[in-house]
Amino acid sequence: QTFKIAAIPGDGIGVDITQAAIRVLDTLAHVNGTFSFEYTNFDWSSKAYLERGWYMPPDWEEQLKKHDAIYFGAVGWPSVPDHISLWQMILPIRQRCNQYVNVRPTRILKGTHPPLAQLQGKPSDLDWVIVRENSEGEYAGQGGTTHGHEANAVATELAIFTRVGIERIMRFAFETAKLRPRKKLTMVTKSNAQRHGMVLWDTVFYEVAKEYDGVVEYDKMLVDAMTVRMVNKPESMDTIVATNLHADILSDLAAALAGSIGIAPSSNLDPTRSCPSMFEPIHGSAPDIAGKGIANPVGAFWSAAEMVRWLGKGQLDEVADKFMVAIENVTGQPETRTKDMGGSANTEQVTEAVCKEIEKV
C-alpha cells in the first residue's frame, strides 16, 4: 500500500522538520514493509511568495486532493504580514478541505520538564486531548474596515457559528472522549459575555450530550476560568472541546504547561474522509533559529505518527504506537534532546536517534 503525501514544508524551521519527518516516515515504512509513502513536494512558502507574488496556484485544491494526506511544516515570515501568509495558505486549506476538526493531544513526554511544580514527578496528571473547531467561529474571516485611516474608523470581526458546524464538532469530541480511558469531556465557552453565537454553542452541546448520558462524563467551563483550572487542576480534565480561537489559545497554553511547544502535534481532520487531512506540529516557523539545523523535530514526528494512525484507518495503530515509543525512547535520553528540552542535540542527531529506535522496537 502506497500513501500519497502532499508535503508542504513552508517557512523557516518548517523546512528542517519536514525533511526530518520524511526521513523518519520512510524508515518506519521500510522497517514495517507493508506500506510506503510517495511524496509530492510543494514549494508554497513566504520565500516563494516574495519572489512571485503568490503562495498557492489557482488549482491548489485540485492538486492537494490527489493525495491521501497533507504534511505541513510551518508558515510565517517577518517580511510578510501574518494575515497574508495565513489567509493565502494554511487557513484556506483547513477550511476548503473540510478539515473541520483539529485534534491536539497534550501529554508530558519522557524527558520533558513541565514548569508546574505540582507536575514534577507526576507527569501523568496532565493528559489532555483538545478538540478544536477548525472551520468557522472566530476564524470565519468575515468582517471589514470602514474609514480605516480616519478618526471615525471602525473595523469588525464576525465570528460565525452554525448548528451543523457545532453539532459535528461536539459529536467528534464526545466520540473522542468515549474512547479515552477516563471518558470525560470539558466544553469551553464564553457564553456569559458573548450571548449569541456562544449561546448556540452551549445549546447544541447539551443537545448532543444527551446522547452520551451515562457514557461520557461532561462539564462546562468559561474560557477564562479554564486557564485557571489547567494550571491548578490539570488532573481534573481529559478531553476538551472549544471554539477555533479559544482552542488556539488553550492548546498553546497546554503545550507550555506540558513543558515544550516544540513537541506538540496537531491533526486537521476531515472525518468524512472526502478530502485529505493535514498534519502539522503546532509550533511556528521560528525565524530566529531557521536554517541552523537545531529545531526540535519531535512535534513533527508526533504529527507524523498521528498521520500514520489516520491513514491506517485502525490498521496501523500498532505501528503508530511503536513510533511513539521510539520517540519517547529518544526524548528520554539527555544526549538526544534539543535545546528547548534542556539538551544540546541538533535536529539531525534527534532524527538519527529516532530512526535507530524505530529499527529496534
Add this chain to the structure above:
Amino acid sequence: QTFKIAAIPGDGIGVDITQAAIRVLDTLAHVNGTFSFEYTNFDWSSKAYLERGWYMPPDWEEQLKKHDAIYFGAVGWPSVPDHISLWQMILPIRQRCNQYVNVRPTRILKGTHPPLAQLQGKPSDLDWVIVRENSEGEYAGQGGTTHGHEANAVATELAIFTRVGIERIMRFAFETAKLRPRKKLTMVTKSNAQRHGMVLWDTVFYEVAKEYDGVVEYDKMLVDAMTVRMVNKPESMDTIVATNLHADILSDLAAALAGSIGIAPSSNLDPTRSCPSMFEPIHGSAPDIAGKGIANPVGAFWSAAEMVRWLGKGQLDEVADKFMVAIENVTGQPETRTKDMGGSANTEQVTEAVCKEIEKV
C-alpha cells in the same frame, strides 16, 4: 473630604467580601482622619432578579452617577443564565459609564505560593499590569441568531473595534508603562487569523507607539504565543495591553500563575472622570462557598486600595501604599490566610487582621 461610594455587593461571596472591604475602608479612613466614605447600598443581584424580574431599575445610570466611585462584589448565580446576569448589570455599567479601561495588576503577594517552579523563591519575576480594553471589541454585544432551532441555524458574534477605542486604550497603556520602573509594554493581538479588526488594532498601536519611541520599550505578541511566554518567561514582561476578550483570558491565567485568583483586583476606569469608576475583585460569586464566611477578601481589599488611589488623584497614593503593606503583612502570616492560600482563616479573621495592621502601619 467625603467620598460617595455606590456599593453593589451582588451575588454569592460578593456579599461577604463587600462587607469586609467596607469595614477595612472605614478603618483606613478613621485612622487617617482626612477623608471618609459614605455608602449607598444597591441591592442589584440575581436573588433580587429572581424575585422581581430585574437587576437594575430604569434610572440606574442616574443613580450611579451621583457617586464618586462604584464598589462591586460579584455577579452570577446558577439559576440565572450568565448572559442574562452579566448583560443586565456588570457589562452595561462598564460600557455606559465610559469605563473603557480595565486595569489588572498581578504580582505575587507575600504568603502566596505560585504554581510555577521557576517562581518559587523568585516571586518578583512576575510583576505585570494588564491593561484591558473594556468598552468594545468582542464584548460589543452585537450579533444574533437566525433559525436557532433549525438544522440551518446560524449565530454570530460581532467584535467591533474603533480607532477612537483603540487609540485611547493604547495611550493609557503607554502612559501606564511609562510610570513603571521597567517602562515596557507588550501588545497582544491575533491579527494573523483575524485580519480586519485586529489589523486596525495593530496599526493604531504602532501609530501611538511612535510617540513613545525611546521612552517606553514595546513589542507585539500573538495571544496564543503570549500564554507560552507568560508560563516560560514571566520576567520578560511588564505592562500588557490586550482586547476585551484576550485580556479577560490572560488576566485569569495571570492570577493563576501568581498563585490565587482570590487576590487579584480589577479597576474599571473612566480616565476622563466624567463617570464614576468601578472597582471589583476579578473572582466570581463562587456559589459553592457563598454565605459560609470563608471567602478570601484579599482581592476585595486590593481592589479597595486601588479605589482609594483613584479617588485621591495622586493625594492618597501613600495611604493606598500603606493599605497594601497592611494586606501583605496579613497574607505573610500563615494564621491569617484563607484556604485557597493554604491557610484556614475565615473572612472575618482576615478582615480583623487587616484592620489591626492598618492601625499599626
